Amino acid sequence: MSAASAVAPVGPPLLQRGADLAVTTTHIVVAPIVVALVTAILTLGTRRFERLQRALSLTGNVVYVAAVAVLVNEVLTGDPLVYQVSAWRAPFGISLVADALAAFMLALAAVTSLAILAFSVVYVDDQGQRVSYHPLYHFMLAGVTGSFLTGDIFNLFVWFEVMLMPSYVFVVFYSGRRHTAAALQYTVLNLVGSALMLVAIGGLYATTGTLNMADIARRLAAPAEYGVAPGPVLGLAAILLVVFLLKAGVVPFQFWVPPAYRAAPAPISAFLAGITKKVGVYAVVRLYFTVFAAGSIPGGLGLPGFAGDSFLAYFGPVLFVLALASMVVGGIGAVSRDNLDDVFSYSSIGQVGFIVLPLAVVATVGDHSFGAAPTELQILGVTAALVYALNHAVAKSLLFLVSGAVFDAVGSIDFADLGGLTNRRPVLSASFFVGALALVGIPPLSGFFGKLLVFDTAGRALGAGAPGAGLALAGALLGAIFTIAYLSRAWNRGFWGERSVAVEQAGQPVSLIGIVAFLALVVVAIGVGFDPVYQFADSAAEAALDGEGYVDAVGPDVVGNATEGAAGNGTAGGAHDIADPAGAAEVDAPAGANGVSAR
Amino acid sequence: MTQVVLALVLGFLFALGTYLILRRDIVRVVWGVTIISQAANVYLVTMGGIAGRAPIMGHGGDNPVACSMPGAGADCVTDPLVQALVLTAIVIGFGTTAFALVLTYRVYEEHGTLDLGEVTVE
Numbered sequence: 001m002s003a004a005s006a007v008a009p010v011g012p013p014l015l016q017r018g019a020d021l022a023v024t025t026t027h028i029v030v031a032p033i034v035v036a037l038v039t040a041i042l043t044l045g046t047r048r049f050e051r052l053q054r055a056l057s058l059t060g061n062v063v064y065v066a067a068v069a070v071l072v073n074e075v076l077t078g079d080p081l082v083y084q085v086s087a088w089r090a091p092f093g094i095s096l097v098a099d100a101l102a103a104f105m106l107a108l109a110a111v112t113s114l115a116i117l118a119f120s121v122v123y124v125d126d127q128g129q130r131v132s133y134h135p136l137y138h139f140m141l142a143g144v145t146g147s148f149l150t151g152d153i154f155n156l157f158v159w160f161e162v163m164l165m166p167s168y169v170f171v172v173f174y175s176g177r178r179h180t181a182a183a184l185q186y187t188v189l190n191l192v193g194s195a196l197m198l199v200a201i202g203g204l205y206a207t208t209g210t211l212n213m214a215d216i217a218r219r220l221a222a223p224a225e226y227g228v229a230p231g232p233v234l235g236l237a238a239i240l241l242v243v244f245l246l247k248a249g250v251v252p253f254q255f256w257v258p259p260a261y262r263a264a265p266a267p268i269s270a271f272l273a274g275i276t277k278k279v280g281v282y283a284v285v286r287l288y289f290t291v292f293a294a295g296s297i298p299g300g301l302g303l304p305g306f307a308g309d310s311f312l313a314y315f316g317p318v319l320f321v322l323a324l325a326s327m328v329v330g331g332i333g334a335v336s337r338d339n340l341d342d343v344f345s346y347s348s349i350g351q352v353g354f355i356v357l358p359l360a361v362v363a364t365v366g367d368h369s370f371g372a373a374p375t376e377l378q379i380l381g382v383t384a385a386l387v388y389a390l391n392h393a394v395a396k397s398l399l400f401l402v403s404g405a406v407f408d409a410v411g412s413i414d415f416a417d418l419g420g421l422t423n424r425r426p427v428l429s430a431s432f433f434v435g436a437l438a439l440v441g442i443p444p445l446s447g448f449f450g451k452l453l454v455f456d457t458a459g460r461a462l463g464a465g466a467p468g469a470g471l472a473l474a475g476a477l478l479g480a481i482f483t484i485a486y487l488s489r490a491w492n493r494g495f496w497g498e499r500s501v502a503v504e505q506a507g508q509p510v511s512l513i514g515i516v517a518f519l520a521l522v523v524v525a526i527g528v529g530f531d532p533v534y535q536f537a538d539s540a541a542e543a544a545l546d547g548e549g550y551v552d553a554v555g556p557d558v559v560g561n562a563t564e565g566a567a568g569n570g571t572a573g574g575a576h577d578i579a580d581p582a583g584a585a586e587v588d589a590p591a592g593a594n595g596v597s598a599r
Numbered sequence: 600m601t602q603v604v605l606a607l608v609l610g611f612l613f614a615l616g617t618y619l620i621l622r623r624d625i626v627r628v629v630w631g632v633t634i635i636s637q638a639a640n641v642y643l644v645t646m647g648g649i650a651g652r653a654p655i656m657g658h659g660g661d662n663p664v665a666c667s668m669p670g671a672g673a674d675c676v677t678d679p680l681v682q683a684l685v686l687t688a689i690v691i692g693f694g695t696t697a698f699a700l701v702l703t704y705r706v707y708e709e710h711g712t713l714d715l716g717e718v719t720v721e
Contacts, residue, residue, distance in 0.1 A: 181710070181720045185720070198639040202684070
C-alpha cells in the first residue's frame with residue numbers, strides 16, 4: 001500500500017539493501033506500533049490464563065509508554081525520525097514519520113491509555129476481559145499509533161480501519177438493546193465515512209500521482225512542473241475533511257457521539273473521547289496545515305467570504321463555522337442532559353470546537369504557502385489547539401473514568417439517583433472537581449493554559465485585523481460560559497446536596513478511585529509544570545506548519561515528472577546506490593533482456 | 600468506450616447504495632453500505648487508467664509512464680498500484696461487512712425487529 005507514481009523504468013533500484021538492514025535509531029519509530037500489535041496478539045493467545053493475560057496487557061502498555069518516551073526524547077533532541085518500511089525508498093514505500101507533532105500526539109495517547117487500561121482491568125467484568133477486551137484494546141491503540149506515525153495517505157486509511165474495527169466492537173460490548181442500536185448507527189456512519197475516504201484518496205492519487213504525504217505537498221507547491229490540477233485536489237481534500245471531522249465529532253457530524261459514548265464501557269468512552277477523537281484533530285493539522293497548505297488556486301475561488309488563494313483560505317472559514325456550531329450545540333446539549341455520560345459526551349462536542357477554533361483562525365492568517373516561514377500568530381494558533389487537545393484528552397478521560405467509578409460504587413450515573421457524593425466519597429468527588437475545573441480552565445490546571453492560548457490567539461488575530469476574530473472571541477466566551485454552566489449543574493445534582501438512597505449504600509471501589517485520583521494528579525501536574533509541555537507543543541506546532549521541513553525529512557525521490565520523463569528518474573537513481581550488487585544485477589537484468597516494446 | 604460505461608456503472612452503484620442506505624430495513628442499509636464500498640473499490644481501479652497498456656515488464660516501451668501520472672500520454676501503462684490498494688480495501692471491506700451483518704442479527708435479537716423506525720437508542 002504504497003506510493004509508486006510511475007511504473008518505474010528499470011534503472012534506479014527501489015530497494016535499499018545492506019547497511020539499511022542494521023538496527024539504527026530510526027527503528028525506534030516502529031517500536032510503539034510493534035509493541036501494541038505484539039501485545040494484542042499475546043493477550044489473544046493467553047485468554048485461558050486470566051491473570052497472565054492481564055499482566056501481559058498492562059506490561060505491554062507500560063512498554064508502549066517507554067517506547068513512546070524514547071521516541072519523544074529522540075525527536076526532541078534531534079531531527080525528525082523517518083523510517084522507510086522494508087527500506088523501500090519514499091515515495092515508493094510506506095514512510096513512517098516521527099516529527100515533533102506526531103511525538104506530541106503519541107505522548108498524549110501514551111499517558112492517557114495507561115491510566116485507562118489500568119482502570120479497565122479493575123472495572124470490566126471478568127468474562128468481558130477474558131473474551132476480547134485486551135486484544136481489542138491494543139489493536140485500537142496500534143491503529144491510533146499508526147495513524148499518528150504514517151506518512152502515506154493510503155496507509156492512513158488502513159490505520160484508521162485498524163482503529164475503527166475494535167471501536168465498533170467496544171460500542172456493542174455490553175450487547176443490550178441500547179448498545180446494539182448505538183453500535184449500528186456508529187458502524188454504518190463510519191463505514192460510509194471509510195468509503196468516502198477511499199474515494200478521496202483514490203482521487204488524490206489520480207490527480208497528484210502519489211500517495212506519500214510529503215510528495216503530495218511538494219507536488220502541490222509546484223503544480224505546473226508536475227502537471228497537477230489544483231482544483232480537483234481542493235475538492236478531494238474537502239471530501240477528506242468530512243471524514244476527519246466525523247472522527248473528531250465536529251458539528252454537523254456529531255450525532256453519533258452521545259449514544260456511542262453512552263453505550264461503550266466507561267474506560268472505552270474515555271479512550272474514544274480522549275484519544276480517538278484526537279486522531280481526527282491530528283489528521284486535520286497534519287494534512288491541511290502541513291500538506292495541503294502547499295496548494296493554491298491562482299486567482300482564488302471567487303466565493304463570498306473566502307479571501308486569498310491558498311487551500312487553507314478555503315478550509316479556514318469552513319472550520320470556523322463548524323467550530324462555533326460545535327461549541328453551541330455541545331454546550332446546549334450538555335446543559336440539558338440528566339446523566340453524567342451524556343453531559344460529558346455533549347461536552348466533548350463543545351470542547352472539540354475549542355480545539356478547532358484556533359486552527360480555523362490562523363488558517364486564514366498570513367502566508368501558508370510552501371517554504372514560507374510560519375508567523376508567530378500561526379504557531380500560537382496551532383500550539384493552542386494542541387495544548388487544548390492534550391488538556392481535553394486528560395481531563396475528559398478523567399471525567400469518564402469518574403463516571404465509571406461512580407457507576408461501580410453507586411450503580412447509576414443518572415442525576416435522579418445521585419446526590420451527596422462529596423462527603424460519602426470525597427476522593428472521587430475531588431477528582432471530578434479537578435477534571436471539571438480543568439475543562440472550565442481554572443489556574444493552575446492544564447485547562448487554564450489551553451483556554452488562555454485559545455483566547456490569546458483570537459485576541460491577537462483581532463489585533464492583527466483578521467476577519468472574524470471578534471466573532472471567534474465571542475464564540476469562545478460563549479463556549480466557556482456553557483462549560484461552566486453544565487459542569488456546575490453536574491456538580492450540584494450529582495455530588496452536592498442530600499444523600500440519595502443509592503449513594504447512602506454506595507460501595508468503595510478503592511482501586512478505581514485510586515486510578516482516578518492518580519489521573520487527577522496528572523491533570524494538576526501538567527498545569528503546574530506547564531513550561532516543558534508548552535515547549536513541546538510549540539515545537540510540534542512549528543513542525544506542523546513547516547511543510548518544507550517535512551518534505552526534507554521524508555525526502556521522497558523526484559519521480560514521475562512527466563514533462564521531464566526519464567531524466568528525473570536517472571538522477572534519483574544515481575544518488576541512491578545500493579550496497580548489494582547481486583540485488584542490483586537482479587533489478588537491472590530485465591532491462592537488457594526484455595526491454596522491447598510489446599506493441 | 601469502456602471508460603464511459605464504467606463511469607455510468609459507478610454512478611449507478613453509488614446512487615443505488617445511497618438509496619439503500621436511506622431505507623428503513625437494516626439489511627438493506629447494510630447492503631447499501633456494502634455496495635458503496637464496492638463502488639469505491641471499482642472507482643479506485645479506474646484511477647490507475649484502465650485504457651493503458653498492461654503493467655507487465657517489457658510492455659511499456661523504453662520509457663513507460665503510468666496513466667495515473669499527471670500529464671501521461673496516450674501510450675501510458677495502467678498503474679498496478681491501485682490494484683494493490685483495492686486488494687487491501689476489499690479485505691477490510693470483507694471484515695467490516697461480516698461485522699455489520701452479525702451486528703444486524705444482534706439488533707434483531709435484542710429488538711425483535713429490523714425496522715430502523717423501531718430500533719431506538721433510548
